[in-house]
Every structure is written in structure tokens, then in C-alpha cells.
Amino acid sequence: MRFYLKLAWRNIFRNRRRTFLTGLIIGIGLAAMIFVDAYIVGMKDGMISSATSSFLGHAQIHREGFQDSQDADLTIARTDKLVEQLRSDPHVEAFSERTLSFGTISAPADIASVVIYGIEPQREKALSKVDESIVEGSYLEQNEGALIGQDLARRLEAQVGDRIVITVSQAASGELSQTLFRVHGIFRMHIKEIDSAAVFIPLSAAQSMLGIGRGIHEIAVRFDRTQYASEQGQRFSADYSRFGNVAETWQQLVPQIKYILDMTNISIAITVILVFAMIMFGIINTMFMALYERTFEFGVLRAVGTRPARLRNLIVFEAASLAVYAAALGMILGAAVTLISSFTGLDLTGVEFAGTTFTSRIFPVFALRQFTLYPLLVFGFTCLVSLYPAGHASRMSVAGALQRAL
Amino acid sequence: MRKENNMSDQNDIVLTKGVKKDYRRDSVVVHAVQGVDLAIKKGEFTAIVGPSGSGKTTFLNLISGLDSPTEGDVWLNGEHISEMSGNELSDFRRDNIGFIFQAYNLIPVLNVEENVEYVMMLQGVSGGERHRRVSRILSEVGLEGFNDRFPKAISGGQQQRVAIARAMVTRPALVLADEPTANLDSKTSESLLDMMRGLNWDTGMTFVFSTHDQRVIDKARRVIVLEDGLNVRDEVRE
Numbered sequence: 001m002r003f004y005l006k007l008a009w010r011n012i013f014r015n016r017r018r019t020f021l022t023g024l025i026i027g028i029g030l031a032a033m034i035f036v037d038a039y040i041v042g043m044k045d046g047m048i049s050s051a052t053s054s055f056l057g058h059a060q061i062h063r064e065g066f067q068d069s070q071d072a073d074l075t076i077a078r079t080d081k082l083v084e085q086l087r088s089d090p091h092v093e094a095f096s097e098r099t100l101s102f103g104t105i106s107a108p109a110d111i112a113s114v115v116i117y118g119i120e121p122q123r124e125k126a127l128s129k130v131d132e133s134i135v136e137g138s139y140l141e142q143n144e145g146a147l148i149g150q151d152l153a154r155r156l157e158a159q160v161g162d163r164i165v166i167t168v169s170q171a172a173s174g175e176l177s178q179t180l181f182r183v184h185g186i187f188r189m190h191i192k193e194i195d196s197a198a199v200f201i202p203l204s205a206a207q208s209m210l211g212i213g214r215g216i217h218e219i220a221v222r223f224d225r226t227q228y229a230s231e232q233g234q235r236f237s238a239d240y241s242r243f244g245n246v247a248e249t250w251q252q253l254v255p256q257i258k259y260i261l262d263m264t265n266i267s268i269a270i271t272v273i274l275v276f277a278m279i280m281f282g283i284i285n286t287m288f289m290a291l292y293e294r295t296f297e298f299g300v301l302r303a304v305g306t307r308p309a310r311l312r313n314l315i316v317f318e319a320a321s322l323a324v325y326a327a328a329l330g331m332i333l334g335a336a337v338t339l340i341s342s343f344t345g346l347d348l349t350g351v352e353f354a355g356t357t358f359t360s361r362i363f364p365v366f367a368l369r370q371f372t373l374y375p376l377l378v379f380g381f382t383c384l385v386s387l388y389p390a391g392h393a394s395r396m397s398v399a400g401a402l403q404r405a406l
Numbered sequence: 407m408r409k410e411n412n413m414s415d416q417n418d419i420v421l422t423k424g425v426k427k428d429y430r431r432d433s434v435v436v437h438a439v440q441g442v443d444l445a446i447k448k449g450e451f452t453a454i455v456g457p458s459g460s461g462k463t464t465f466l467n468l469i470s471g472l473d474s475p476t477e478g479d480v481w482l483n484g485e486h487i488s489e490m491s492g493n494e495l496s497d498f499r500r501d502n503i504g505f506i507f508q509a510y511n512l513i514p515v516l517n518v519e520e521n522v523e524y525v526m527m528l529q530g531v532s533g534g535e536r537h538r539r540v541s542r543i544l545s546e547v548g549l550e551g552f553n554d555r556f557p558k559a560i561s562g563g564q565q566q567r568v569a570i571a572r573a574m575v576t577r578p579a580l581v582l583a584d585e586p587t588a589n590l591d592s593k594t595s596e597s598l599l600d601m602m603r604g605l606n607w608d609t610g611m612t613f614v615f616s617t618h619d620q621r622v623i624d625k626a627r628r629v630i631v632l633e634d635g636l637n638v639r640d641e642v643r644e
Contacts, residue, residue, distance in 0.1 A: 397473070
């Protein structure tokens with residue numbers, strides 16, 4: 001075995017240029033897999049981050065039925081107990097109570113239907129990026145004023161300091177309730193629905209307009225790790241779905257993102273298949289070229305007593321040696337290209353993809369599998385593919401092989 | 407069930423009966439060997455001669471188990487090789503036949519010692535024993551100290567000496583040489599032939615050559631002439 005490994009290793013360097021080029025083809029394939037995978041991981045993280053960190057949070061708690069009916073009456077039950085539980089949960093980094101209602105906003109120039117979020121400014125600051133999204137004016141500091149999206153502001157021709165009137169229907173009576181606010185700030189979150197149809201007002205003002213006392217409709221939660229929602233989502237749901245409330249993670253709240261993430265796995269699989277097809281043709285071509293060049297040599301090996309299986313093993317070992325060489329080349333190349341591109345990243349800010357708008361640059365993320373699983377797959381696949389030329393060589397007629405060189 | 411070799415002398419190393427070999431070249435059937443009956447005794451130094459296309463190499467392939475006959479039987483060292491499986495034939499060749507081909511038949515990525523010890527490695531001979539035997543045979547063929555050299559670093563004549571060492575290191579019953587002097591100059595050819603003749607004399611190993619080189623024919627003790635796949639003359643010299 002050791003002898004054949006030595007022989008195989010020496011054989012692949014007989015034609016250094018060919019070995020280098022074949023190794024480079026396979027290596028580029030592996031490097032492409034590493035690079036694409038790193039960006040897909042980065043993109044996944046970016047999508048999750050864009051979807052959750054802007055406003056959604058990693059999880060939310062609502063009163064059962066609220067998500068479907070959006071009925072202002074359906075406030076979260078036993079808020080105090082849940083808040084106490086959230087405060088003592090080591091995996092909860094931040095949470096924010098909100099009201100959520102539909103209404104209209106009137107400005108001198110126009111009127112629009114909007115979603116009105118009542119927020120606790122300081123708590124919201126710790127959870128979402130509403131404060132970071134202010135492009136004009138300033139964030140809510142006291143329990144006064146309103147924040148409106150840039151697109152909505154354009155439509156209403158409203159500016160910071162302008163007066164606007166928000167109208168909602170009261171929870172209990174259904175009576176219309178109107179309040180005058182001054183535009184405190186204009187935000188741009190790069191999320192179309194929010195920028196064009198959302199208004200943030202202080203929580204107490206919203207509760208008062210809706211007539212729900214100290215009631216809230218939503219608690220948005222951020223975990224200490226993004227992965228916690230995937231790993232322990234069910235446990236979180238079970239722990240907080242109490243008193244007639246429902247706790248859901250972002251996968252349940254925006255399932256389309258999960259589908260998209262699943263689809264990215266398919267795109268990784270397609271990349272892998274394409275790369276492996278490239279490797280397959282590279283290996284088969286190289287092995288057959290070497291095989292035809294060395295037909296007489298194989299004939300000699302067989303003539304002096306080498307069994308067909310040993311000859312087949314020798315060729316598989318040669319392919320394995322080539323795979324080791326190519327995998328090393330591919331890993332170095334893949335790491336280098338990915339590292340270089342990580343300095344700049346990919347600017348997809350504002351690009352909407354599957355209902356999610358990227359809010360920051362996408363940076364490649366190295367993962368262990370890129371340097372373990374993929375090289376191993378390349379190695380295994382190369383060995384597997386080499387069985388074809390190896391089988392061909394082991395079945396060739398010895399007399400015919402010896403005749404070939406004469 | 408294998409055929410018993412009842413008809414031969416115990417001294418026969420090679421015995422063929424009615425051996426024929428046909429093969430197809432494009433759409434034409436070529437009758438390369440057309441029923442050869444032959445016995446070669448242990449210790450002979452035999453040349454199979456004939457013009458190109460006479461069937462020399464094909465016959466050599468048949469008696470060494472490198473090819474199988476279309477018809478007829480071949481016994482080698484008492485074994486009916488025509489009926490052996492692929493692996494059996496590989497093992498039989500490994501243990502009973504030494505091969506010398508035309509020049510440049512060494513494995514280029516193995517050094518002289520590795521080339522010579524290769525067959526012993528297939529036989530499972532220990533490393534120490536292999537090294538001892540390689541040193542002895544290299545000394546016999548005049549290549550002492552060449553162990554670490556690679557084929558490309560030695561001359562054509564020296565490469566053929568290595569091939570002879572490889573063929574003989576296991577002390578096989580039969581050494582088959584297909585045109586061993588074809589690519590060598592006359593001086594080197596003479597020297598190699600003398601060496602093989604001496605080894606044949608000293609060890610009693612049987613040598614069978616396929617050749618049309620007159621120098622080989624002159625050295626042979628027996629000359630078998632093939633023409634159109636038939637044995638037309640068999641001459642034993644004293």
C-alpha cells in the first residue's frame with residue numbers, strides 16, 4: 001500500500017505542467033465553492049439581520065388572534081408577568097412593548113392610511129434600528145412627537161416640525177380619536193412598507209388614543225444570539241405562550257425568509273453539482289491522457305505480475321494524490337479570494353430580495369465546512385470518478401498494451 | 407478441470423499443442439499463429455526468429471500467458487496456463503516468468519533498486535531480503551552502486567541491464583525477451599547477450615528470445631523459425 005502511494009505521488013508529478021493545470025481547475029472549482037458558500041452564509045446572516053434587527057426582532061409575543069384580526073382590543077394578557085419573565089431570561093438581550101393599530105395621517109397636502117406603532121423610545125432604541133434610521137430631525141426623546149417614513153413624508157409633503165393629525169378608532173367604543181403631533185423626525189429603514197406607511201408615536205400617546213389603558217399589542221424580543229431563535233425557538237414559544245398569548249420566532253412571523261434561506265441551500269447544492277461536473281471532466285480527461293501515454297508501462301506492470309486490482313488501486317491513488325494537491329491549492333485560493341473580498345464586502349444596501357431589504361453590506365463568512373466538508377467531498381468525488389479510467393486500465397489486454405508502444 | 411500434461415517430458419518448461427491465435431484487424435481476420443506444436447526444455451537458450459509479421463511476438467505472448475490462444479493448449483512449468491483466470495495468470499507470471507522487453511521498459515518514477523525489487527514486493531518478500539537480492543543481482547549485471555539512480559539518469563544499455571536484473575532477481579523458471587537488443591548499439595547488444603548467456607550457463611535458467619537480430623541468433627543454442635504463424639524450422643546447435 002505504502003509503495004503504491006509513493007508510486008502514485010511520484011507519478012502525478014511526472015508531467016508537472018499538466019498536474020498543475022488539472023490541480024488548478026479542481027482548485028478553482030473548490031475555491032469557487034468556498035467563495036460562494038462564504039457569501040451565501042454572509043447573505044443569509046445579512047437577510048436574517050436585515051429582517052430581525054431593523055424592527056421585527058428575533059421573536060414577538062401577541063395576544064392569541066391579534067395577528068389575524070389586528071383588533072385593538074386584543075392586548076397582551078398579564079403583561080407584567082411576561083415582562084418579569086423576559087427580564088430574568090438570560091437569553092433575552094432586549095425587548096420592547098408596542099401598540100399596533102391602523103389609522104390615517106393627515107397633513108395639509110395629503111392624507112394617507114398608515115400603521116401606527118406606539119413605542120417606548122428608550123426600550124425601542126435597544127431593540128430596533130428606528131433611531132439609527134433617522135435621516136432628518138431626531139429620534140423620539142420624550143413622550144411627544146411622531147416619526148414618519150421618508151416616502152410618506154414626501155407624499156404628505158411634510159417636514160420636520162410640521163403638524164400632522166393621526167386618526168385611529170378607539171378599541172372599546174370604535175369612536176374616532178384624533179391627536180395632533182409634530183413631526184419630530186423622518187426615518188429611512190430601507191423597508192418599503194415601513195418607509196411608506198408607518199408612523200411611530202410614543203407608547204403612552206398611542207395607548208391613550210386607542211383607549212386601552214396600559215395595554216400593549218406586541219412585545220418584540222431580541223436574543224443574545226441570532227441562532228438562538230433557530231436552536232431554541234420551540235422552547236421559547238412554549239415558555240412564553242401563556243395566559244392566552246402566543247410567542248413566535250422570526251421563522252414563524254416571516255416564513256418567506258425561511259423559505260428563501262432553504263432555497264439558498266439548493267443554490268449551494270447546484271453550485272456543488274456544477275463544480276463537481278467540472279472536476280469530473282477534468283479528472284477523467286487527465287487520467288485518460290495519462291493512461292494512453294503510459295499504456296506500455298501499465299502493460300509492463302501487468303506482465304510482471306501486477307494484478308488488475310492493484311493497477312486499478314494505483315490509478316485511484318494517483319487521483320487521490322491529485323485531489324490532495326488540488327484541495328490544498330483550492331483551499332489556499334478560496335481563502336485568499338474570500339479574505340480579499342471581505343475587506344469591501346458586497347453593497348446590497350436597499351436591495352429588496354424576497355420581501356427583505358438588505359440594510360447593510362454583505363460580508364463573506366468563513367465556515368468550518370468550507371475547509372473540511374468541501375475538500376473532503378472533492379477528495380472523495382475525485383477518487384470515485386477515477387474508478388472509471390482505473391477500471392478501464394485494469395481491464396486492458398496486456399498483450400495489446402505492450403504492442404501499443406512497439 | 408485443467409488438462410494434465412501427460413504427453414510431455416518432465417524437462418519441458420514450455421509445451422504447446424496446436425496453438426492458434428486469430429485476431430481481427432479492422433474487418434480482416436489475421437491468423438497470427440496457425441497451430442504450433444513446440445517443446446522447450448529447461449535451461450535452453452532459444453531464439454524464435456522470423457520476419458516481421460511472422461507471429462514471433464504473438465507466440466511469445468501466448469507461451470507467457472500475456473494473451474490467450476484462440477485454439478490449442480499451452481503448458482508452462484507443468485501448468486496448463488490456457489485455462490487460468492486473470493489473477494491466477496498474474497500470480498503465475500510473477501512467480502515463474504521474467505520479462506525483458508525492448509529498451510525503455512522500466513518504470514520511470516522508480517529508481518533502479520525499486521524497479522528491480524518490484525516483483526519481489528508483489529511476492530511479499532521482506533524488505534531486508536529484497537535489498538540483499540537486489541544488491542547481488544545488480545552486482546551480477548555490473549550495476550553495483552546504481553541503486554538510487556533513476557532510469558533517465560542511466561544509458562539505454564544500463565537500463566536494459568536493470569530490466570535483466572528485474573527479470574532474473576526472482577530466479578524464475580523462464581526468462582522471455584522480446585527483441586531485447588532492438589534499440590541498442592552493437593557493442594552494448596553483444597555485452598548484454600554475453601551476460602545473459604553467462605547467466606543461463608551459471609543458473610540454468612531458460613531463456614527464450616523473440617528476435618530478428620543476427621547477433622542474438624548467433625548466440626542461441628536453439629533456433630526456431632516462424633513464418634506466417636507456422637514453425638517451419640527447428641534447429642538445435644551443439
